[in-house]
Amino acid sequence: MxxxxxxxxxxxxxxxxxFRDPQIEMAHGAGGxxxxxxxxxxxxxxxxxxxxxxxxxxxxxxxxxxxxxITTDCFVVKPLGFPGGSIGELAINGTVNDLAVSGARxxxxxxxxxxxxxxxxxxxxxxxxxxxxxxxxAGVSVVGGDTKVVEHGMADRMYITTTGVGSFLSxxxxxxxxxxxxxxxxxxxxxxDHGITILLARGDLDLEADLRSDTRSVFPLVEAxxxxxxxxxxxxxxxxxxxxATSLNExxxxxxxxxxxxxxxxxxxxxxxxxxxLLGLDPLHIANEGQFLAVVAPDYADMAxxxxxxxxxxxxxxxxxxxxEQPAGSVLITTEYGGSRIIDMLxxxxxxxxx
Amino acid sequence: MCLAxxxxxxxxxxxxxxxxxxxxxxxRRKVDxxxxxxxxxxxxxxxxxxxxxxxxxxxxxxALDQMQTLRILGEDEQAMQEVRGYGLDGIDERKPA
Amino acid sequence: xxxxxxxxxxxxVTRTAEEIRRLADPSRHYRIMExxxxxxxxxxxxxxxxxxxxNIELIHGPGCPVCVLPMGRIDDGLxxxxxxxVIFTAFGDMMRVPGTQGSPLEHKARGMDVRIVYSPxxxxxxxxxxxxxxxxxxxxxxxxxxxxxxxxxxxxxxEGIRNFSLFCNHxxxxxxxxxxxxxxxxxxxGFIGPGHVSTVIGCRPYEWIATDENKPIVVSGxxxxxLLQSIVMLLRxxxxxxxxxxxxxxxxxxxxxxxxxxxxxxxxxxxRPYFEWRGLGFISQSALRIRDNYAExxxxxxxxxxxxxxxxxKAAQCGEVLKGVLKPAQCKLFGRECTxxxxxxxxxxxxxxxxxxxxxxxxxxxxxxxxxxPA
Numbered sequence: 001m002x003x004x005x006x007x008x009x010x011x012x013x014x015x016x017x018x019f020r021d022p023q024i025e026m027a028h029g030a031g032g033x034x035x036x037x038x039x040x041x042x043x044x045x046x047x048x049x050x051x052x053x054x055x056x057x058x059x060x061x062x063x064x065x066x067x068x069x070i071t072t073d074c075f076v077v078k079p080l081g082f083p084g085g086s087i088g089e090l091a092i093n094g095t096v097n098d099l100a101v102s103g104a105r106x107x108x109x110x111x112x113x114x115x116x117x118x119x120x121x122x123x124x125x126x127x128x129x130x131x132x133x134x135x136x137x138a139g140v141s142v143v144g145g146d147t148k149v150v151e152h153g154m155a156d157r158m159y160i161t162t163t164g165v166g167s168f169l170s171x172x173x174x175x176x177x178x179x180x181x182x183x184x185x186x187x188x189x190x191x192x193d194h195g196i197t198i199l200l201a202r203g204d205l206d207l208e209a210d211l212r213s214d215t216r217s218v219f220p221l222v223e224a225x226x227x228x229x230x231x232x233x234x235x236x237x238x239x240x241x242x243x244x245a246t247s248l249n250e251x252x253x254x255x256x257x258x259x260x261x262x263x264x265x266x267x268x269x270x271x272x273x274x275x276x277x278l279l280g281l282d283p284l285h286i287a288n289e290g291q292f293l294a295v296v297a298p299d300y301a302d303m304a305x306x307x308x309x310x311x312x313x314x315x316x317x318x319x320x321x322x323x324x325e326q327p328a329g330s331v332l333i334t335t336e337y338g339g340s341r342i343i344d345m346l347x348x349x350x351x352x353x354x355x
Numbered sequence: 356m357c358l359a360x361x362x363x364x365x366x367x368x369x370x371x372x373x374x375x376x377x378x379x380x381x382x383r384r385k386v387d388x389x390x391x392x393x394x395x396x397x398x399x400x401x402x403x404x405x406x407x408x409x410x411x412x413x414x415x416x417x418a419l420d421q422m423q424t425l426r427i428l429g430e431d432e433q434a435m436q437e438v439r440g441y442g443l444d445g446i447d448e449r450k451p452a
Numbered sequence: 453x454x455x456x457x458x459x460x461x462x463x464x465v466t467r468t469a470e471e472i473r474r475l476a477d478p479s480r481h482y483r484i485m486e487x488x489x490x491x492x493x494x495x496x497x498x499x500x501x502x503x504x505x506x507n508i509e510l511i512h513g514p515g516c517p518v519c520v521l522p523m524g525r526i527d528d529g530l531x532x533x534x535x536x537x538v539i540f541t542a543f544g545d546m547m548r549v550p551g552t553q554g555s556p557l558e559h560k561a562r563g564m565d566v567r568i569v570y571s572p573x574x575x576x577x578x579x580x581x582x583x584x585x586x587x588x589x590x591x592x593x594x595x596x597x598x599x600x601x602x603x604x605x606x607x608x609x610x611e612g613i614r615n616f617s618l619f620c621n622h623x624x625x626x627x628x629x630x631x632x633x634x635x636x637x638x639x640x641x642g643f644i645g646p647g648h649v650s651t652v653i654g655c656r657p658y659e660w661i662a663t664d665e666n667k668p669i670v671v672s673g674x675x676x677x678x679l680l681q682s683i684v685m686l687l688r689x690x691x692x693x694x695x696x697x698x699x700x701x702x703x704x705x706x707x708x709x710x711x712x713x714x715x716x717x718x719x720x721x722x723x724r725p726y727f728e729w730r731g732l733g734f735i736s737q738s739a740l741r742i743r744d745n746y747a748e749x750x751x752x753x754x755x756x757x758x759x760x761x762x763x764x765x766k767a768a769q770c771g772e773v774l775k776g777v778l779k780p781a782q783c784k785l786f787g788r789e790c791t792x793x794x795x796x797x798x799x800x801x802x803x804x805x806x807x808x809x810x811x812x813x814x815x816x817x818x819x820x821x822x823x824x825x826p827a
Contacts, residue, residue, distance in 0.1 A: 277379060357647065392712050
């Protein structure tokens with residue numbers, strides 16, 4: 001990989017990453033350290049044009065003078081259906097959210113299906129209907145797609161890929177390098193619902209809880225916040241695989257600053273808390289499909305929060321932390337009585353433990 | 356080895372002598388009570404759960420006693436400081452670290 | 453009461469921390485070992501070191517059953533699972549532990565049927581549901597976990613479930629503590645005793661630590677207030693020149709232990725004459741094997757085990773770190789060849805191993821703040 005130039009604004013040289021793993025493991029898809037290494041060490045240097053840019057949820061294109069956001073995502077979910085949603089909804093909402101947290105109004109989506117031979121038609125139809133409903137709720141059009149069928153035993157019944165385009169909201173320019181010490185970290189609502197719902201839905205762990213996936217479009221919330229706080233809106237992300245911990249670690253590395261979180265401010269629903277305690281998991285590492293994080297300048301933070309709380313679906317929004325100079329590149333969480341620890345990205349998927 | 360969590364027995368499983376449904380902060384799981392067979396808990400009891408087995412009954416009284424002991428920690432010292440404030444004692448105290 | 457949040461009450465935590473500062477003699481440097489990996493984890497998770505005075509040093513003990521498992525045993529377990537129609541089951545803790553040919557998860561990626569279970573009873577359930585397969589459960593853990601394994605085998609035998617076996621790597625805590633105290637480099641003032649092991653074995657088995665070795669030991673719970681209160685109790689003993697066994701975790705630990713659990717263990721298990729502990733070497737009477745009358749549910753009896761010994765690379769100083777003689781950062785491989793992502797030694801594999809815990813929670817903090825971490 002070519003050597004990276006120091007960043008003009010911060011003077012920091014991004015770390016050189018090399019992908020040396022001899023084969024692909026599950027960890028590489030889990031959204032944590034291994035995933036990032038694959039992307040930064042293999043895909044980015046060989047495939048992406050702007051290897052020096054921090055990797056965001058969407059890319060910004062300039063086509064014939066118009067600025068357009070484009071993003072793509074793939075959905076590999078087992079089981080296909082779970083309390084609160086299904087793979088089809090995840091596909092639409094996931095892409096809509098990637099556009100939203102890039103500061104773009106989602107416009108259109110194209111979708112591809114990889115279907116396993118033997119998949120019952122009514123299962124497929126149910127997913128397609130779910131996608132249509134989710135698209136309508138999110139205000140996007142599905143304008144095309146492609147289908148392939150693979151042999152029985154591959155594709156876990158159905159894989160879906162979506163590519164979405166949108167137009168940037170005026171006045172919104174999100175970039176991790178614009179983050180400054182003193183900025184506030186805003187979270188839209190309780191964390192861990194989706195990941196724990198999926199874990200429980202798989203049935204291996206024999207746990208029951210009253211939980212549903214939080215899958216939804218966060219665009220209305222982003223739009224509301226942008227309406228009052230656009231000039232102070234520095235960065236946004238939807239904390240999917242790898243959870244809040246991974247998203248904030250990525251931010252910390254991209255901006256070279258320290259993110260300080262207060263443990264008692266982070267909202268976690270009972271069922272998520274119980275499952276995490278029993279299994280020895282940390283809610284900060286669990287995937288979310290209907291939440292987003294935003295970093296907002298201190299002058300705009302309270303306004304942003306109030307606007308969120310007054311928007312439907314945003315009533316549980318909360319400020320969970322602040323940006324500081326140190327510890328540079330890391331995320332630190334503090335308890336109510338002053339004890340603190342570093343929160344890292346996961347290596348791979350969160351695993352239950354007994355010790 | 357060590358991850359064991361307090362949970363409340365919400366239902367003794369019908370048709371079994373040793374299974375119960377236990378609830379931990381909104382999550383429910385079937386738990387084997389076989390290790391507590393000498394003194395089986397009943398619905399409403401709190402037990403310590405480890406790898407799907409109940410290891411011990413949790414004594415609410417002992418928990419309350421512990422909290423009480425901890426809350427009065429330092430109260431003796433506070434009382435001492437007040438007394439010292441009046442200059443009534445001649446105790447030579449090392450300065451706190 | 454939920455028995456969790458109450459023991460995290462910030463006001464009481466602060467007050468207890470103040471009491472610790474009052475009790476700690478400023479001219480003394482206290483070295484207290486917490487034996488159990490779960491306590492190590494709790495100490496880091498709650499950031500307790502930040503609120504303890506600098507002259508109280510917490511040394512991480514060997515009570516991490518994943519950490520002390522020799523790599524050869526992982527190879528053995530995976531070799532057993534390579535038989536046709538075998539489902540390999542284990543706790544999540546085991547999944548990333550590397551054998552010489554990779555970890556269970558890596559074997560899963562290559563096509564082996566590897567499944568995480570939360571409970572040995574879930575593994576037995578899998579056996580009931582898959583009569584044409586053999587379900588093997590890779591059992592690890594100290595006396596906290598052994599009774600659950602025992603009861604599962606008792607149930608398997610009673611129900612006549614024949615397609616189930618247990619690969620037994622249960623170890624016992626007392627020999628590990630003895631190995632620590634026997635180590636000539638060791639200098640400890642007292643112990644924070646394992647909380648959940650003690651729900652099974654009670655507090656009596658620790659009495660020799662007080663009477664023969666003259667060190668106080670306080671059996672502790674896992675919430676912040678439990679650990680802090682235990683330190684208060686230890687300091688009070690040390691100030692008074694006492695050495696006794698105390699039970700801080702009264703709400704859960706019975707002094708006499710759990711008779712039913714001990715009975716179940718005695719029915720199914722017996723002590724191996726010796727067993728190899730990674731980093732500590734061979735220790736006699738320190739591990740469990742399955743009794744002959746349960747041989748049919750013993751993976752080592754049902755299948756032949758390669759039994760190859762795998763020695764750790766010489767540069768890995770796991771043994772010294774396990775005994776608390778070296779700090780993780782003092783091992784030459786720490787943070788370089790050996791990180792949580794590619795662990796060389798077992799203390800880096802398990803998240804409660806001294807090295808992993810230190811790396812994840814403190815090392816990055818120290819690096820980021822440009823401090824030289826303690827040498």
